[in-house]
Each structure stands twice: as structure tokens, then as C-alpha cells.
Amino acid sequence: MASDDDRSVTDYTLNQVQLERIEKILDSDLVRSGINSVLMIDMAGNIIAKGDNGKCNHDVYALAALASANFAAVDTMANIVGEDFSLLFHKGEHESIHFSKIWNEFLLISLFGKDVSLGLLRLKIAEAIEKIKSVWH
Amino acid sequence: MADNYDDDISLTDYTLGQDQLEKIENILTKDLVDSGVHSVLLIDMAGNIIAKGDSGRYEHDLYSLAALASANFAAVDTMAKIVGEDEFSLLFHKGENESIHFSKVHSEFLLITIFGKEISLGLLRLKVAEAIEKIKSVWSL
């Protein structure tokens, strides 16, 4: 198999303006809708962009590493049984975590409390993802 | 995968006699496989398969699945701690044809059920809960 190390540095490039746009979307669409913290990460666990309400000080780098691992493990389990599980969501007493894929390259990890309904959250996330995708065009 | 050399076998904190294992596999078969579950695994938190039941119609790589499930469970648990939760309630993963459901047995084991459309989630949950109670009673005999 041909190796493509030469291109492995980043398959995607985002310039400063694009990153600013993405963080703006995260802030105006998600944080202002009541989400505590949102991370856009790549599948290797790197943080691409983030937004938060300033009230939570979770270890976001550890969260990004764990979230990408969690997603990859679930994805591999799905493959083993011949499926593609698209939805991943963890519900806690006070804090819940929602995962969404952006293409096959990125994950949007949203942390939210009880004050946000899951239905509204899903809607807002879907809207934000569409806007993020358009940043590439 | 290289099976041709042996890893140090990790010592387990639990012991199960042959009798007990047979009882457990019996429960898995009668309560779950006979109710329409495709495959069911009882694993420990290190990903070792303790017992399994299978309808014989599926050829999934259950050993990889067990390793992934235990690792994934631990990763989710660690995430929960980071955001200040004791634990996240275990959810199940829904697929087109195959779905996977996870349940804890004590805090030492996971019961993984793979099921299709033949059985509803509600019935599955009931059957899983019943099976877990029976499995627990195997220890206290």
C-alpha cells in the first residue's frame, strides 16, 4: 500500500479568518443557547476550535482525547457488527455530553446542563454544523 | 492478531467454578438468545470474555468487541469524572439491523447484548434485567 506521510500533516487547512468564523458560530449558536462548553475536535483528538460560557473549567484537552477515543471505539464496535452508529450521547445528573460528526473529519462535542432541552440542542447543533461546513466554501 | 505468544495472564479478583460458568451460560442462552438476542457477552472490565451466548447465525469478532467495549466503558467513565458526574447512564447504540446494549453487573462486569429487529428495546431491557438478577444469584449460591 502506498504511504502518504507527505500529506499527513493536515488534510484540512483552516486560516485565521475561518477559525474566527467557526468560533463565532460556536459562541453565537451554541453557547448563547445555553450550552456550557463546546469543542470542535479532529479524529486524532486535537482541538480545532472551542467556545464556553466561562463558568466551567474542565480539562478540555483530556476531554478531547477521551471523546475522540470514545467515538472511535464506538465506531469500531459498529463496524464489527456491520453497522454505522451515528448518534452518541451521554446523559449525566447535571452535565450531559452530545457528539456530532462534521463530515468524517471532525467531531462537535457539546456539554450542556438541565436548562437546555435535548430537542432544542439537537436543532441548534444541526444549524451550527451547516454553518461550519459553509465556512469551507 | 498474533496469537502465537502468550501474554501474562492477568490475575482476576473473581473466581468462577465450572458449575457457575455453566449456569451463567445457561441463563444467557435461555433468557436472552432464546428471546431473540443475536449474541450476548459477559465480560470483565479488562475486556476478558467470561461467558457468551450466541444464536450461531452471526460471525462477529467478539474478542475485539469485548476489548473495545471495556476500553470504551472506561473512557466514558473518565469523561464523566472530568465533567463532575459520578457516571453516565449506559446507553445503547442503535443500528439499522444490529443494535448493542450495555449493562453493568455489580461494578465488575459488563453484559453486552447484540440484537436486531426481532426484539423490541423494551422487552430487551426487561430480559436483560432479569438475566442480570439471575447471574448475580449465581455468585451468592
Added chain:
Amino acid sequence: MAFVNLKNKEVQAKVVFYGPGRGGKTTNLEYIYNKFRDRIKSDMVSIKTHGDRTLFFDFLPFDIGKIMGYDVKIQLYTVPGQVKYNATRRLVLKGVDGMVFVADSMVEQREKNLLSLKNLQENLTIYKKSIFKIPLVLQYNKRDLEKQGIPVMPLDMMEKDLNSQLKVPYFEASALAGDNVINTLKKIISLTMASLQNVLK
């Protein structure tokens, strides 16, 4: 696949410690964590079994300061070494930028080193990466055992076994005592950063 953030001028790169079970991968990270505790803002995350074996990975983000105007954050990971965890081990390699292969110098571990290196090569191939191209450092760990009378392989034997084709930098080390742990880390960081240099210009 390092991520270069042009807005925050930050680079995140992933370095994975690989090798046979009980070879000292986690011990390497623990030594680094203790040594640089004042510089490492977050906790080390370890996903392990009750028996203290790595189940998924250890994770340690390590800020190395500014390089070419970028804040560089090296994300250190270990893989589970036990053979049975290949499915999870493979997942950790996703997006890897640099590797340390921690070999066990104990004579009786010779075969396991070889199999683990072969397994690394196979697993990298899945991500279309070549073991001959990726930044890689070999660490011959547990050299200190010789003093306790435990037989270890001579250096030239390990070089011949593991490094005759790769020809990558190597260190004789003791992760437990800390010998050459930091030198191993410095070497893989410099190789990894060199491979990223053209994107940082």
C-alpha cells in the same frame, strides 16, 4: 496529523509510546509527568484495568514552549501493550505524528519486542503510514536490571533485532530510574517538529 492553529498560533502534535506489554510505556509518561509537574497544567489521564495494566491509553499534554512563533503542545499517549488489545491499540495511532518504541531489554522478552514492532508496522499501514518514514525513536528500557543480576540483551543484539533496517536514533534507558527518559522525549520532539517544519513557515 498535527493541528496547526493559525489563529491562536498553536500546534498540537501527537506522540505515541508503543511496545510490548509491561515494557515501561506508562512508566515513561509517569516519569515525565513527575519531572515536569510544574509545567503540566492538567492531570495525566490513565485508562487502566484494576490490575494496573493499560486498557486504552495514558494521555499527557505537554507544553514545550514556542517554536517558530507557535505555542507547541505535544500530546503524549501510550497504547495498551497486551496482544489482546490490538483493536484499541490501533485506535490510539490515529493521527500520530511521532513514535517512541519502548523495547524491553530483558532476555526473555526478545520475541515480544519483535512481534510488537511488527504489529506497529501493520497498524501504521492501516493509516497509510510507513514505519520507515514516521519520526521514530527506539528506547531500550530496563537497562538497570543488569545491576540486579537479571539478564538483559546486549545492545548490539537489540540493535540488530530491532534497528538494523529502521536505523533510527535509540537510547538505553531506565524508565523507572528516569535514565534517558527525557533524552528520548527530546529526540522524538525534535524529529516530530522537524517533520512539521514546512507547515510552520
